[in-house]
Amino acid sequence: MARNTYYSGPPSDHFDGTRFFIRGVTRDKTRGEMLRWMTGRKRAPWPKHAPSPFHDHPPARVEGSDLRVTLVGHATFLIQTEGLNILIDPVWSERASPLRWVGPKRVNPPGVAFEKLPRLDAVLVSHNHYDHMDMATLSALSRRDAPRVITPLGNDVIMWRHDRSIDAQAHDWGARAPLNGRVVVHLEPTYHWSARGLGDRRMALWCSFVIETPAGAIYHIADTAWGTGAIFSAVREKYGPPRLAMIPIGAYEPRWFMGEQHIDPEEAVRVFQLCGARRAIGHHWGTFQLTDEPIFEPEQRLHAALDEAGIDRAIFHAMRPGETMDLSA
Numbered sequence: 001m002a003r004n005t006y007y008s009g010p011p012s013d014h015f016d017g018t019r020f021f022i023r024g025v026t027r028d029k030t031r032g033e034m035l036r037w038m039t040g041r042k043r044a045p046w047p048k049h050a051p052s053p054f055h056d057h058p059p060a061r062v063e064g065s066d067l068r069v070t071l072v073g074h075a076t077f078l079i080q081t082e083g084l085n086i087l088i089d090p091v092w093s094e095r096a097s098p099l100r101w102v103g104p105k106r107v108n109p110p111g112v113a114f115e116k117l118p119r120l121d122a123v124l125v126s127h128n129h130y131d132h133m134d135m136a137t138l139s140a141l142s143r144r145d146a147p148r149v150i151t152p153l154g155n156d157v158i159m160w161r162h163d164r165s166i167d168a169q170a171h172d173w174g175a176r177a178p179l180n181g182r183v184v185v186h187l188e189p190t191y192h193w194s195a196r197g198l199g200d201r202r203m204a205l206w207c208s209f210v211i212e213t214p215a216g217a218i219y220h221i222a223d224t225a226w227g228t229g230a231i232f233s234a235v236r237e238k239y240g241p242p243r244l245a246m247i248p249i250g251a252y253e254p255r256w257f258m259g260e261q262h263i264d265p266e267e268a269v270r271v272f273q274l275c276g277a278r279r280a281i282g283h284h285w286g287t288f289q290l291t292d293e294p295i296f297e298p299e300q301r302l303h304a305a306l307d308e309a310g311i312d313r314a315i316f317h318a319m320r321p322g323e324t325m326d327l328s329a
Contacts, residue, residue, distance in 0.1 A: 004203045006154035007170075014173065014189070019202040020153075025191050025227045027260060028201060037257045044294040050107040050286065054322030060118050061085065065215035065329035069244065072110045073321040074287040075132055075222050077246060078117070082183050082213055087117070088124045088220055088246075089132040090141060096131035096288045098196070104131070104288040107295070111322025114140065122179055125151040126222035127206035128158055128194045131288055135162040142166045150177050150185055154204030158196060173207060186210040188235060191227035192261055210235060215329050216243030219275060223248060223284070225260050226267045232274040244327065245277035249302050249318060250285025253293040262291075265301035269309055272316055281325060282318035 004018050011017045029037075062068045062080035070078040072090070079086040092114050097103020114137075123141060125133050133155065141147060142165045149159065149168045156168035171177060177185045187207040195201045208231075211218040219235055219242040235242065252264040263271060265282075272280045285298040299318040306313050317325070 002199065002203075004154070006157045006200070006204045009153070012172075015205075020194070020205045021202060022189060022191060022227070025225070026193070026202070028193070029257070033257065037254070041292060042254075043289070043292045044297075046107060046289045046295045048107060050295060052108050052111055052321040052323070054111055054320055054324075056112050056322045056324055057116050058112060058118050065213065067213075067215070067218070067244065067327040068324060069246075069281065069327075070112060070324045071281070071283055071319040071321055072112050073106065073108065075126075075248065075284050076110070077220070077283070078112060079211065079218065080118070081215075082180065084121045084179055084183055085118045086122050086124065086179070086211065087120050087141070087147075088209065089126055089222055090123060090137045091131060091134040092137045092140070093134050096129075096134075096290070098130060104290055106287050107289070108287055108321050111320070120145045120147040122185070123147050123149045124185060124209050124220070125149060125155060125159075126190075126209065126220075127152065127192065128155050128196050128204050129223070130196075131290065132222055133158070135159070138166055139163040148179075150187075152187060152205035152207045154194075158204060172205065182214055184212045186212060186239075189231050190221060190223065191225040191231065192223045208235075210239055210242075212239060213243070216240070216278075218242060218244050218246070219277060220246040221248060221271070223261065224263060224271075226263050226270070229270070229274055232271050236274070236276040241276035241278060243278055244325075245272060245275055245280045246283055247271050247280055247316075248284035249282040250293070250298040251290045252298075253291050258291055265298055266305045268302065269305040269311065269316065272311075273309070278315075279325075279327065280316040282316065285318065287321065
């Protein structure tokens with residue numbers, strides 16, 4: 001029997017003593033399914049370089065309830081509000097891979113140069129996949145700013161094995177982590193999974209983040225499937241309609257394989273409707289080719305789905321690296 005070397009805790013409704021799960025939703029791919037996907041892939045060609053027209057130099061702070069959000073690339077965001085600088089799933093490496101010479105390579109540079117980042121107060125890491133947990137970046141941030149790193153159970157051990165100086169603080173779903181007297185980070189479920197190698201599937205937890213502020217909640221979904229849809233309406237019921245939802249729209253083809261781990265643009269619109277957010281940002285597209293769809297298809301399909309639902313495209317915007325959104329209180 002496999003032994004979990006990341007986390008040791010009592011069984012719960014989403015942990016069986018070895019692996020994390022979501023009852024009624026979690027299903028690991030079989031070796032046959034993996035082989036079918038790898039041998040039958042029809043990857044759309046991506047350009048080697050697809051630079052964004054945007055590049056941001058963030059301010060030192062954003063005070064009060066004004067909100068400034070910058071997409072650095074893929075699922076990496078800088079959130080500035082209430083005098084806090086919060087970075088989510090930071091990846092500045094060239095590849096989303098355990099190896100420097102092989103694996104998905106970024107086709108556009110980070111939309112914020114590392115040296116232009118303001119001093120960080122907190123880093124949120126949603127799960128341990130390489131396109132979300134980049135150890136080289138986390139170590140560099142630790143050396144520079146020593147921020148708190150808030151992450152789900154088990155991921156703290158993974159970080160410490162790489163660099164003991166990382167101030168990793170691991171929490172379960174439903175936990176709250178205050179950043180100051182006005183802002184609290186909550187960890188909520190998402191329909192996904194985790195792994196850093198071949199033998200550690202679902203041995204560390206994954207999550208979405210809800211950042212609760214005086215002006216409303218910011219709901220960040222890193223990766224998720226549609227599942228039953230229940231977790232998205234649950235966020236609205238628990239925190240009220242979010243001020244802003246950050247929803248993945250890419251890495252979804254082929255659906256027979258990816259549908260149980262990533263939503264597509266049409267499902268992203270349904271997530272937006274269920275959670276009741278006032279505004280939304282589309283991310284997780286156009287930087288690393290992880291799956292088979294063309295590079296700009298997620299944005300195109302998002303626009304079509306918004307039009308079909310009668311939603312103004314300006315309300316749910318597919319951001320590109322370096323692009324910012326400013327929301328006043």
